[in-house]
Amino acid sequence: MVKTQDIFHFLYSQHFENGLRISFGAIIPAVIGYYFGDLSIGIAISLGALISSIPDTPGPVSHRRNALLATLFLFFVTTLITQLINKYPILIGIELLVFGFIFGMFSTWGPRAAAVGTSTLIMIFLSIIESGSTSDLVEYSIFVTVGCAWYTLLSLSLSQFMPYRLAQQELAEGIREVATFIRIKSEFYDLNSDTDKSFSKMIDQQIIINTHLDSLREILFKSKLIVKDSTSIGRTLILIFSDTLDLFEKTMATQYNYAEIRSKFGETEAFNEIKITLRRLANELDNFGYSLAANRRPKPLFNLQDDLQNLKKLIDQTTEESDETTFVLKKILINVRGISLRIQTLYNYFQKKEIDTKRNIGDISKFISHDVFDLRSFRNNLSFESNTFRHSLRLAIVLVAGFFLANLINFNEHVHWILLTILVILKPGWSLTKERNFQRLAGTIIGGIAGIIILIWIKDPSARFVILLIFMVLTYSLIRINYIISVMFMTPYLLILFSFLGADTMEIAQERIFATFIGSGLAFISSYIIFPNWEKHKIQDNMQRLLIANYNYFTKILETVINRDLTPTDYKLARKDVYITTANMASAFQRMITEPKSKQKNSKELNKFIVFNHLFSSHTANLISTVRSLSNDEIAGEPVKNLRRVLATLEKVIKSYKSEGIANFEEVKFKIPDYLLIDIKESAEKEFINGQILELKKISNDLQRNSEELLNSGDKTPLMTGTLSNSSAL
Numbered sequence: 210m211v212k213t214q215d216i217f218h219f220l221y222s223q224h225f226e227n228g229l230r231i232s233f234g235a236i237i238p239a240v241i242g243y244y245f246g247d248l249s250i251g252i253a254i255s256l257g258a259l260i261s262s263i264p265d266t267p268g269p270v271s272h273r274r275n276a277l278l279a280t281l282f283l284f285f286v287t288t289l290i291t292q293l294i295n296k297y298p299i300l301i302g303i304e305l306l307v308f309g310f311i312f313g314m315f316s317t318w319g320p321r322a323a324a325v326g327t328s329t330l331i332m333i334f335l336s337i338i339e340s341g342s343t344s345d346l347v348e349y350s351i352f353v354t355v356g357c358a359w360y361t362l363l364s365l366s367l368s369q370f371m372p373y374r375l376a377q378q379e380l381a382e383g384i385r386e387v388a389t390f391i392r393i394k395s396e397f398y399d400l401n402s403d404t405d406k407s408f409s410k411m412i413d414q415q416i417i418i419n420t421h422l423d424s425l426r427e428i429l430f431k432s433k434l435i436v437k438d439s440t441s442i443g444r445t446l447i448l449i450f451s452d453t454l455d456l457f458e459k460t461m462a463t464q465y466n467y468a469e470i471r472s473k474f475g476e477t478e479a480f481n482e483i484k485i486t487l488r489r490l491a492n493e494l495d496n497f498g499y500s501l502a503a504n505r506r507p508k509p510l511f512n513l514q515d516d517l518q519n520l521k522k523l524i525d526q527t528t529e530e531s532d533e534t535t536f537v538l539k540k541i542l543i544n545v546r547g548i549s550l551r552i553q554t555l556y557n558y559f560q561k562k563e564i565d566t567k568r569n570i571g572d573i574s575k576f577i578s579h580d581v582f583d584l585r586s587f588r589n590n591l592s593f594e595s596n597t598f599r600h601s602l603r604l605a606i607v608l609v610a611g612f613f614l615a616n617l618i619n620f621n622e623h624v625h626w627i628l629l630t631i632l633v634i635l636k637p638g639w640s641l642t643k644e645r646n647f648q649r650l651a652g653t654i655i656g657g658i659a660g661i662i663i664l665i666w667i668k669d670p671s672a673r674f675v676i677l678l679i680f681m682v683l684t685y686s687l688i689r690i691n692y693i694i695s696v697m698f699m700t701p702y703l704l705i706l707f708s709f710l711g712a713d714t715m716e717i718a719q720e721r722i723f724a725t726f727i728g729s730g731l732a733f734i735s736s737y738i739i740f741p742n743w744e745k746h747k748i749q750d751n752m753q754r755l756l757i758a759n760y761n762y763f764t765k766i767l768e769t770v771i772n773r774d775l776t777p778t779d780y781k782l783a784r785k786d787v788y789i790t791t792a793n794m795a796s797a798f799q800r801m802i803t804e805p806k807s808k809q810k811n812s813k814e815l816n817k818f819i820v821f822n823h824l825f826s827s828h829t830a831n832l833i834s835t836v837r838s839l840s841n842d843e844i845a846g847e848p849v850k851n852l853r854r855v856l857a858t859l860e861k862v863i864k865s866y867k868s869e870g871i872a873n874f875e876e877v878k879f880k881i882p883d884y885l886l887i888d889i890k891e892s893a894e895k896e897f898i899n900g901q902i903l904e905l906k907k908i909s910n911d912l913q914r915n916s917e918e919l920l921n922s923g924d925k926t927p928l929m930t931g932t933l934s935n936s937s938a939l
Contacts, residue, residue, distance in 0.1 A: 214499055218385070219686075221502040223267060223378040228686025230367065232678065234360045235259040250352055257284060257356020258363075260331050262685070264324035265360075267375055268427045270368045276321050277361040283329040285354040291336040292346035298616055301337060302609050305628075308333060309608040313601030317590045330632055334625040337612075376428045376446050380453070381502035383421035384555075387457050388494035390414045391548070394460060395487035397467045400475050404467055412795050412823060418457065419792035422785075425450050445558050449501075456494075456551040458784060462544060462834055464827030465537060466904070479523040479538055486516050486545055493552055506559045513549045520545065536897055547834075596747070599740035600637040607631050607735045611728060620727075623720050630728025635736060638744065640803040642736040645692065646729045652696025653725045657718045660701030664714050677705045744801035745810040751794040752815075753866045755822050756912075757874050758786040760859045763829050763905075764877045767852055769836050770844055771879060780833070787826045795819055814919050821912045828905050835898060843895050846888030849881065851902040858909040862916050 219225055235255045242251015261284065264276040287308065294300040312326030332353065368375070393411045396402040429447055474480045489511050500507035524542055528535040590597050611631050615624040634649055636642045667673055680702035687695040700721065707717045736742075762783045798819055802812055836844060856877075863874055 214495075218381075218499050218502055221378070221499075221504075222382065223375060224690055225682075225686045226374075226378070227262075227689075228682040228684070230364060231259065231262045231685040232681045234262065234363050236678070236681070238356060238359065253349055253352035254356035254359065256332075256335060257353035258360035259356075260284075260328050260335070261357035261360045262364075263328035263331070264321055265364050266321060266324060266689075267379060267424055268321065270365065270372075272321060272427075273368070274361070274365055276325050277357070277364070280325050280328055281354055281357040281361065283325070284332050284357050285350050287329055287333050288336045288353050289346060289350040291333050292349060295337060298613070302612055304333070305608045305612055306605045309605035310601045313604045314587060314590065314597060316597050316600075317587050327632065331629060334628040334632075337625055337628075373442055373446065376425070377504070378502055379421065379425050379428055380446065380449055381498040383418065383425055383450075384453055384498035384501065385495055386414065386418045386421055387453060387460065388491040388498065390418060390457065391460050391487055391491040391494065395484045395491065398480055398484035398487065400471060408820065408823075412791075412819060413799075415788070415823075416792045416795050416799075419788050422454070422788065449555060449558060452551055452554050454781070454784075456548060456555075458830050459544060459547045459551060459834075461827050462831035464824060464831065465541065470537060474527065474535075474538060477523070477527045479520065479527045479535075482520050482523050483538075483541060483545070486520050489513070489516055490545070490548055490552060497552070497555055507556055509553075509556055513553070517542070517546055517549060540897065544831075593740070596637050596742050599742055600635075603735055603739045604632070604635055606739060607635060607731050610735075611731050614727065614731070620720075620724070623724055626721060626724035627728040627731075630725050631732050634729050634732040638742050638800050639736045639805075639808075640744070640800040642732060643803065646733050648693040649696060649725060650729055652693045653700050653722055656697040656700025657704070657722050659697065660704035661715065661718055663701055664704060664708055670709075673705050673708065677702050677709075680705070743804060743808045744797050745808060748797055748801060748810075748815065749866060751790070751797045752818060753863065753874075755787075755790040755794045756859065756863045756866070758783075758790040759822055759825050759829065760856070760863060760874075761877075762787045762826060763856065763859065764879075766829065766832050766836055767849075767856070767877075767879050767881075769833065770841060770849060770852070770885065771881060784830075791819075791823060791826065794822070811919050814915055817915050818912070818919070821908055821915060825905060825908045825912070828901055828908065832898070832901055832905070835901075839894065839898075841885060842890040844898065845885045845890075848895065848899045848902050849885045851899065851906055853879075853881065855902065855906050855909050858906070858913055862909075862913050865916060 235258050238254035238258060239248065239251040242248050242254070261277060261280050264280055265273055291301070291304065294304065308330065312330050315326030316323035336349075336353075390411065393407055393414055396407040396410075397404060429450055470480070490513070493510055493513065496510050497507045520542060524535060524538045527538065589595075592598055608628055608631055611627045612624060615621060615627050620627070630649060634642060634645045636645060663673075663676060667676070680698045684695050684699040684702060687698070700718075703721070704714050704718055708714045765780050765783055768779075798812075798815055801809055801815070856879075860876055
């Protein structure tokens with residue numbers, strides 16, 4: 210059943226919808242051209258439509274429109290220039306060098322601008338063919354531009370027709386990823402699972418969730434139609450996003466000493482019931498995401514209240530039968546109830562006739578970043594200190610090398626395959642280049658073999674055309690989520706396409722595989738020897754940003770205790786920074802450990818650093834939630850003193866890092882009233898809170914020792930400078 214639902218979820222997803230749109234936009238001009246007896250014009254228009262789809266990534270309609278219009282202009286200019294100089298290989302080499310560098314530098318202005326540069330370079334590659342007359346050159350550029358205009362009109366028209374669909378689909382995917390996170394959390398309550406592996410999976414899943422959250426902020430908060438929508442639709446989508454974030458935080462906050470819980474309660478029914486309840490919550494959330502993507506009214510699968518009552522009963526039973534204190538199990542129950550309530554709130558948006566859409570979720574404008582398109586940011590990156598500059602220069606050099614190598618071995622007819630392979634494989638980092646290299650090679654070889662088998666066994670043109678359409682849709686549906694499978698479908702669909710054009714498909718398959726090997730080889734070797742970019746040289750910045758984000762997040766606890774006026778905006782901005790910096794740090798570490806051993810640095814200690822920071826942010830989330838629900842009398846005294854000690858330890862660790870980013874760190878000075886330093890009221894809740902703070906104190910001390918080990922690792926380029934004192938003296 211789950212597998213079937215996953216298939217249907219894919220069919221309702223934005224990825225499949227993108228595949229249908231791109232395929233329709235690309236195939237229609239060619240079919241019309243064939244019908245009217247001028248297939249070459251149809252193919253030129255189809256190429257323009259197909260390649261212009263690259264910058265059409267999820268985001269606000271205005272951003273997509275601007276990117277597509279910029280692509281339209283660049284297509285006309287660059288194809289015309291390329292056609293005019295096609296007969297002069299030296300000039301083509303200079304063009305590749307100049308445009309390869311310039312369009313590579315487009316990533317300075319963000320991912321969408323980088324996609325505009327990528328699509329323009331691909332169109333240049335496809336234009337490197339034997340030139341005709343001057344009038345033919347202009348016509349070709351016009352037809353390509355018409356194709357881009359046709360796709361732009363198609364894409365924007367669909368967005369106008371279904372203005373909320375993209376946000377709905379992205380929300381559904383984000384919600385299902387949070388469900389996966391909860392499912393991973395349930396593994397900690399399974400005695401047969403490895404907690405270390407589960408923790409690693411949890412960090413990886415957090416990266417995936419953060420990607421969706423960033424995309425949702427772009428789509429929801431930068432779209433004027435959704436933000437200013439006078440109806441309940443746009444507002445409801447924003448509220449669902451806000452509640453999903455709170456739900457994710459609730460899940461993050463369920464972080465405890467699992468080794469201790471397992472040893473004390475692992476054999477009890479209550480322990481096993483926690484696992485079952487969490488998995489049901491995950492299934493419920495999956496169901497909600499599926500219904501949202503399918504554009505159906507979500508209906509709950511389970512009666513979660515019965516599950517919670519049963520869990521409470523088993524915890525009470527454990528309390529009566531066990532000599533151990535079960536306060537931690539009761540706290541887990543409270544957190545599980547909080548998750549359940551958030552899920553029920555999501556369902557309520559579709560079950561109640563009247564919805565409160567006026568709820569304050571903070572100042573939306575502060576949650577979005579703004580891409581600045583100016584020459585200053587471009588100029589600031591014209592330095593070997595910039596990864597973008599080094600990558601752009603490397604790309605330009607390798608493109609020129611690939612072009613002249615193709616000429617040297619008389620591979621001119623399909624030189625664009627070599628150049629295209631270089632472009633899609635060569636990434637700023639070595640590890641990403643290595644990964645994409647394998648995906649491209651494996652996908653091309655497997656797809657080539659599959660394509661040849663299809664052409665040998667299936668002779669009927671109609672059947673081949675149907676297969677071509679299916680493979681084409683799957684190619685562009687999967688290209689952003691599973692590149693290797695996408696290439697497996699792309700290669701046979703191209704072979705079938707060439708068979709319709711009367712080409713020798715066996716020869717084409719061999720040439721495509723040959724071109725892929727040349728392009729991937731050049732890209733892989735260059736990433737190692739031409740201005741290489743190793744993660745160890747910039748990992749320190751990610752580390753310090755993560756520490757600062759956790760510091761700022763932690764200060765919200767003291768702000769709540771002292772002022773009691775913590776605004777939703779301030780709190781959620783701090784939370785957002787923690788999510789982003791955690792994902793960035795984990796991604797950088799993942800890339801580093803796939804690099805050659807000689808280029809790695811302190812891998813084991815860096816892994817501990819990520820784990821400690823994740824534990825710290827999880828405990829902080831739990832504490833903030835608890836502190837906001839209690840009076841100061843229940844927190845005053847030792848808990849506040851320990852909060853201050855944790856803060857002091859973090860400050861020392863952050864200041865010890867050698868980084869220019871230290872200027873961005875500002876200590877938060879708290880004036881704590883004397884009465885908050887005196888124990889006023891004793892309770893089990895206060896004892897538990899102080900225990901949580903002491904756990905944070907232990908984690909901060911672990912971070913300090915971890916930093917000392919990184920500093921004293923003997924590396925010639927130490928991560929930090931300065932001396933760390935023992936925080937336990939505080």
